[in-house]
């Protein structure tokens with residue numbers, strides 16, 4: 300190793316530089332070692348998300364405020380509930396509920412569904428048959444109500460959905476638990492039934508709550524191709540995976556409304572399931588209606 304020293308004053312200065320330089324080299328090496336050491340620690344944490352400074356929320360959101368419950372009515376509760384959610388969109392009205400269910404609850408729901416899976420069916424419009432609608436919905440599924448589930452898990456989930464939506468449990472259909480395997484999908488559709496296509500309806504679907512029971516390696520997103528009104532192209536290819544997409548993650552919930560407050564169908568609530576590319580997708584759906592469900 301050669302130390303660069305100003306060669307002023309000839310050889311004597313050069314030797315002097317060497318003598319004083321050696322301890323300096325050790326100190327330098329020591330600091331380089333320390334720098335390398337800390338850099339390697341930082342790099343090894345690369346997949347841990349960096350701590351982002353939390354944006355200050357407006358006071359009206361009430362973050363960091365202690366809440367005291369009020370005296371409640373006969374059907375009310377004695378405590379304050381907090382169910383975190385993110386507004387994904389106002390057009391359609393779509394909300395994301397992170398970690399809505401636990402891993403154990405999701406695993407149990409898959410287990411109870413597995414034994415009874417059958418190819419999913421469609422509500423048919425005039426002129427449609429099982430044969431000519433083949434390929435629109437290729438998942439397998441089953442229906443199960445909270446009262447049929449002896450583990451009590453569906454009861455808990457249903458109760459939590461009712462709290463999140465403030466629509467009574469009695470308005471929900473039975474859970475529809477679905478499995479999508481590689482290549483399986485559900486072309487874009489409405490959950491509400493347009494009377495012009497399906498005839499007069501006794502009861503209409505207001506909202507849908509999807510609970511993802513599994514992660515999906517690749518694909519399987521829930522998509523809203525008409526989010527915010529775009530592209531609104533009637534020639535749009537219903538098999539394409541476009542628009543607002545939500546990636547399934549075990550335990551996460553997605554709630555969206557199919558109807559406007561005035562009861563007409565929100566065209567931006569059109570949605571579908573992108574094909575699963577790798578892995579499997581398990582999802583439990585709760586359709587919520589504007590009338591009490593008797594089944």
Ligand SMILES: *[C@@H]1O[C@H](CO)[C@@H](O)[C@H](O)[C@H]1NC(C)=O
Pocket residue numbers: 559560561562563
């Ligand atoms: C219902 O509400 C939507 C959204 O606010 C509005 O665009 C539509 O014109 C309304 N329809 C009727 C029949 O009132």
